[in-house]
Amino acid sequence: MLAAMPKPPRLLASAVSRWGDDPWARGSWSLIGRHGTPADRIALGAPAGDRLRIAGEATHPTRAGMTHGAYEQGVGAAVxxxxxxxxxxxxxxxxxxxxxxxxxxxxxxxxxxxxxARDRIGGRTAGIDLDGFTFDLGANWLQQYDDNVLARIAEELGLTVVDTDFTDPLVLGSGRDGVPDGLERALRTRLAQAPPQASVADVLAAWLADPAPFTAGAIRRFVDAEIVMDSGAPLTWLSARHGFEPGVGEGDRWIVGGYRLLVEHLAAGLQVRRARPVRSVRVDADGVTVNDAARFDAVIVTVPLPVLAAGGIAFEPALPAAHRAALGRLGAGRVEKVVLRFDARFWPEHPAGYYRVHGPAPTDVSEWLDATAADGVPTLVGLFAGAWLDGLWTGSDAEVARRAAAIFTEAAAAG
Ligand SMILES: Cc1cc2nc3c(=O)[nH]c(=O)nc-3n(C[C@H](O)[C@H](O)[C@H](O)COP(=O)(O)OP(=O)(O)OC[C@H]3O[C@@H](n4cnc5c(N)ncnc54)[C@H](O)[C@@H]3O)c2cc1C
Incomplete structure (x- = not known):
């Protein structure tokens, strides 16, 4: 009798993010380029006179790129x-x-x-509904959980949160050897001691030329996991000294049911006009004119940094020189997400519920959250970064999802 062939996993539903192409985001989160320092974040968030202030995640000196940093900056600007x-x-x-x-x-x-500007609220937190369950295509985790103002609000609301240990993912497919002792310390030391305007790529090139006692492969994979995955930025642009900012791996919990639950609570009772982009802000002695029409006493601008850097809002007078310089030295990377729901769970159990798959070329890296326990349907939430996004994230959402699913499926089959 013939042995029954294992059935290939069937993709039931999927969703894909497009943060890189989104005109109201133009990237995933802000980062410090090789010519910048955290002082640029402070400069960007400093008042531009008495009537205009930029807030948003990019202006937080120590909690940039995270929802609670954004929240704190919004509160500060309001005060x-x-x-x-x-x-x-x-x-x-x-x-x-x-x-x-x-x-x-x-x-x-x-x-x-x-x-x-969009017809929805929440910005880079964005829920997608798959069969009645909401998954996050933007922010997923409440990071630095113990010291996170949004975590306290989530607790007040009684939301269910789940721990993720990013430090212990199960690496599937190639590149499975563990991280050698001392590699993380060596990386941090090299980055901290880099010349002021060196990029991560500069540091990496010097290290790979003389990698002992580590192997070049181990160094590359570690940099991909720690820096490429956390930034999505070209390493030739990213600051060696300041590109590796705090946040991930300091107690991370994701919200079952999605960030939408927090966003809806925060927006309750507020006057929000959707599909209304701010195009121009003109400040005079008596007030501020927005879009050549509406008058206010002051404006707080929280649009993403790349939107500002691309001239998405025309300021008159122009933003102060320090703000413009900061916009030039900061930037954003690209990390995209995919949610995949399968008919059966075909991947190995791992206590951390977190997986990593390296791609074929340097900087190709993906990480995967097993969200199955939350609603009982086998579901993976994948994050992709690196050069391979250019090839993977083309065509329809269904095509992108199929490619992403194939990458995980092959890696899981390889063990
Ligand atoms: C894939 C991904 C995963 C992430 N994961 C996490 C995570 O796990 N944990 C975490 O803490 N953070 C995470 N982040 C980062 C987090 O989402 C952001 O730091 C945070 O949401 C930024 O908030 P913000 O208010 O500064 O900006 P945004 O959320 O981007 O809000 C800015 C708003 O301005 C609007 N806008 C743009 N231009 C205009 C205009 N001209 N006029 C009017 N409105 C405009 C936008 O539509 C948007 O709604 C992630 C981000 C991404 C993309």
Whole structure:
């Protein structure tokens, strides 16, 4: 009798992010380029006069690129505007920073209006509904959980959160050898001791020329896992000294049901106009004119850094020189997500519920969250970074999802 062939896994449903192409994001999160330092984040978030302030994740000196950093910056900008006695304030953008700013303004008795370019709120937190269950295509985790203002709000709301240990993923397919002792310390030392304007690629090139006692392969894989995955940026651009910022791996918990649960709570009662992009901000002695039409006392701008850098909002007068310089030295990388729901769970169990798959070329890396336990359907949430995005993220969402599924399936089959 013939042995029954194992059935190949069947993809039931999928969703794909497009942060790199999204005109209202133009990337995933802000980063410090080789010519920049954390002082650029502070410069960008400093008031531009008495009536204009940029907030948002990119302005946080120590919690950039994260939702709670964005939230804190929104609150800070609102306290500033209210403290100056402004009574009518426009907030550009309804992401974490914008919603936080508007809530804080309202709490202080200031009339706040939020103008949001998209027809949805939440910004780079974005839920996708698959068969009645919401998965996050943007932010997933509450990072630095013990010291995270949004985690406290999630607790007040009674949301269910699940721990993820990023430090112990199961590596599938090639590149499975563990991280040699001392490699992480050696990387951190080399980055910290790099010349001020060196890029990560500069440091890596020097190291790979003389990798002992490590192997070149182990160094590359570690850099891909730690830096490429956490930034999605070209290593030739990313600052060696400042490109590896805190956040991931400091206690991370994801929200079952998605960030939407937090966003909806934060937006309750606020005046948010959707599909209303801010195109121009003109500041004069008496107030601010937005889009040549509406007048406010002050404006808090929370749109993503690359949108500002690309001239998405015309400022008159131009932003101060320090702000413009900061915009030139900061940037954003590209990390994309895919959610895959299968008819059966074909991958090995791992206590961390977290997997890594390296791609064929340097910088090709993906990480995978097993979300099956949350609603009982075998589901993976994959994050992709590196040069292979150019080839993988083309064509329809279904094509991208099929390619991503094939990568994971082959790696899982290889063990
Ligand atoms: C794939 C991915 C995974 C991530 N994972 C995590 C994670 O696990 N944990 C974490 O803490 N963070 C994570 N982040 C980062 C996190 O999502 C962001 O740091 C945070 O949401 C940024 O909030 P923000 O308010 O600064 O900006 P945004 O959320 O981008 O909000 C800005 C808003 O401005 C709007 N806008 C843009 N242009 C205009 C305009 N001209 N006029 C009006 N509105 C405009 C946008 O539509 C958007 O709604 C992730 C991001 C991505 C992309």
């Amino acid at each position: 500033w505007a209210a403290g100056l006695g402004h009574r009518r304030v426009l907030v550009a953008g309804a992401g974490m920073a914008g919603l936080a700013a508007a809530r804080e303004l309202a709490a202080r008795g200031v009339r706040a209006q939020v103008w949001e």
